[in-house]
Amino acid sequence: MRRTHLWRSGVQSLFVKFPLSVLLVSSAIVPVRPLTSSSVRMSHQTPPPVAKKVEHKMELFSDVRVDNYYWLRDDSRSDPDVLSYLQQENDYTNFLMSGTKKFEQELFAEIRGRIKEDDISAPERKGHYYYYTRTLLGKEYCQHCRRLVPNNEAPHHSVHDTMPIGPDAPPEHVILDENIKAQTHAYYSIGAFKVSPNNKLVAYAEDTKGNEIYTVYVIYADTGAPVGQPLVNVTSYLEWAGDDALAYITMDATLRPHKAWLHKLGTEQSSDSCLYHEKDDMFSLDLQASESKKFLFVASESKTTRFNFYLDALRPEGGLVVLTPRQDGIDTSVSHRGNHFFIKRRSDQFFNSEVVACSVENTSETTVLLPHRESVKIQDLCLFSDHLVVYEREDGLPKVTIYHLPDVGQPLKRLQGGQAVNFSDPTYSVDPSESEYSSSILRYSYSSMKTPPSVYDYDMKTGISVLKKIETVLGGFEESKYVTERKWASAPDGTQIPISIVYRKDIIKLDGSDPLLLYGYGSYEICIDASFKASRMSLLDRGFIYAIAHIRGGGEMGRKWYENGKLLKKKNTFTDFIACAEYLIEKKYCSKAKLSIDGRSAGGLLIGAVLNMRPDLFKAAVAGVPFVDVLTTMLDPTIPLTTSEWEEWGDPRREEFYYYMKSYSPVDNVKAQNYPNILVTAGLNDPRVMYSEPAKFVAKLRDMKTDKNILLFKCELGAGHFSKSGRFEKLQEDAFIYSFIMKALDLIPDLGSAKK
16 A cells, blocks of 8 residues: 555646745646547557646756646646546557457456355454454355354363354344445545444444445444444444444544544434544654454554553543553554553664553553564564564564463563464464454464465464464465475665565476566565565466565664665665665576566555666566655645655655655656656546656657657556555456456567557
């Protein structure tokens, strides 16, 4: 994703008053060849659409920038000229890819054929019920289901528990069928599905446009009957406060989560009480429940500072109480067990975080449980009644360490002798799954680039681990055919950059002739770990190598790794990626003629930047919903997420950041040179990266590039940042992207489409 949070949209003025006298100097229409009507049949020689030029000058620090395509930004997303241009780009993309359509459909059928369409998730036990989701044959969306736990089962589950299925088992109950809800919508997504503590009610957050503005409905779990009126124009942050109240968060005009609310069931939303209003536009609100479910935590955070309040879930009328006060540069995340709050705390001094605890009665005095370590980053905590689970990172790989805690009520002291969960692959992904607080069973998800997603229950008392669910991969998949590797590339400053690699060992020659797809992200301290994707097998089985460059700006190698790829060090992200590409060529994993690259959102910024810097290095590139108009966006505080991200990219109202940003912002650095084959995607309703950013990037590339390679722009007119919502629709998108890459690398015949 481009941003760590998601709250964007709204209508803004087309002509924005920029800070520090960013002035509109002049606007003049530059005559160009008119756009071809999309209703006209495209011939074999049909040229690509050409966006009209409307000169728009912006001046700051005595520097004048000309943006001829500023007119493409339409905040209402209803301007006929803009929609016509986007449709013509889509028509041109369909035309140019028409020769590979048959192959794309065959590829889609192959990708779809790998998934078990009728399946259930690993059931989660909550009290007297097992909860799970079910997918049905041919259906795009899932059902949310539950079954009663048989009366003779133990009150707390073990690793050997299995949800009974069969004629003698308690019947399945479908709480919510997304397929039915989605029937009248082109887009449908549920952002939160929360069961009340007494298991009688369910609250769920629904988005029907892709703009990530949600409506929350409350229903009876048994009957589906509605409870009261829905909550409208809210985020997906949603938690139960007891059995008859909900806490939720709303957004301001720029989609910044700024107010936390308490809603009593059966009352009007207009009468809800505001728990907290964050007025600092650098900060956004977060909401979560403690594992014990006794407290709710409201956090306010910027990119460098986070502070927390707590709310007694059983007595929410008492309001919020400060738990960790606001201190610039101090980032705290909190949880609860017994008579203690547990706090993960990060600062400049403790950059990889430490864990401390304080008494519920006295939050000002803390005890260090896990001290800061320069080589180990503490990423997340999971509390149980008797255990603390710490998700860590060391040498770029995830770790899970378990500590036994003294009885509730006993003093806490520094923890020793943690128990590590062992993993076998050289590079892999581990993620927390929801676990039952009162049990000793840790649930986690594991995968690697050759190991399908697997859900494990781990007994923290005995060390026994039991596989509860592994994703079924059909179509003759055999894990033993694939090999994963971890390599290191040298950046220009000598920093070693990890690369995760997967390929089919019986096909790949490793002589430079193999095609390779290199993926990168490198922002927001987000870790892009080596996980499994079933559709990727269609590339690997055709002789592709797939690699992930774990570049600076991400969080894979610890907090410093992130800090050395942001603000005035952002270019390290791009040069790291280039170094990884050059390493893969040098070690004969591929050649320039067989190297394709891919990145989405902030990863699309990466792709745009390296295309301008080293267009000779790549044969094909995919930039998904790319954040490419960095300088203009970050100068506009009316655009969602801008103010909260000045601590990520820098504030260009300051001269130093202005010129540094301008030096890499992809739209500002398109030049007259040869570029490789490029596919750019966008979503009209995207609240994180406005569709106009990739649209302007493509328009400027069409005007300035000197080659005859493919340049395609595909804008989903009914979706947002994450493209279409149906599971098969997403597979169709994979098939399209893979077809483009193979077409660009001359790996498939092209029958009847336009030439390059």
